[in-house]
Amino acid sequence: MSIFSSIMGKIFGHHDSATAAQPGSATQPSSTTAGAPAAPATAAPAPAQSTPPQQPVDVEAVLTQMQSSHSEQLNWRTSIVDLMKLLGLDSSLSARKELAAELHYSGNTEDSAAMNMWLHKQVMQKLAENGGKVPDDLK
Template sequence: MSIFSTILNKIFPHDHPANTTSASTTAPAATAASAPGSTTVPAGTPSTPPTVSAQTSQPSVAPMPAVDVEAVLTKLQEGSGQQLNWRTSIVDLLKLLGLDSSLDARKQLAAELHYSGSTEDSAAMNVWLHREVMQKLAANGGKVPDELK
């Protein structure tokens, strides 16, 4: 499991869509053609535009439930008994989640998240990692305050 997947698992409920590994959230085109109520037109028959909106034939995707990332991390902080600055430090964020915060682990996380800078400049990498993790948490259904992104 990737480090970022582990971060998601620590913050999001286990039944949250960001943590589930379903095959796909969209139906394949073949499924739509064989759906009940659809008709097959024989080859060579001129097709006419359907009278039913294409939107009604597509499966509806439920909105991803939002998870208040700040509240989850604050609660973890309160229960940890440690003074960790998870709001700005990727090292402290990883420690709060009970994950490896070593330089090697952070370099691995940087590779997972496609960091293009030098991993030898750990200060710059750490700042980028924290911001990128927060943005990715937001992209996966996390409610993250703007000042943390």
């Protein structure tokens, strides 16, 4: 799994589990009743990460909620390192270089400050392109 896919999974998956727990949320109703057999295997839902969510995920709200329950104060709004830490992902330089390669960074990966700023902006833009609602000041 790519690092960006992991980022999407953590944010969009966190959103899915939060909305599934809320009454009246848009979750699929169960098609089974007491004593009825389960739906056939051909009716299996598509994998969560192959398609964007049906409703836009409020990325800022999800990350703010995650930050509120995190023990360390992280600046995820501007720092790719802190964003990755908040999501529980490896934020090492080698992981960030791998993410840069995934996202087709053409700059010098030895200039980590420039690469980090580019990565944060790209990740936010890619989240928006894949069904995330990202405020303009984060793109």
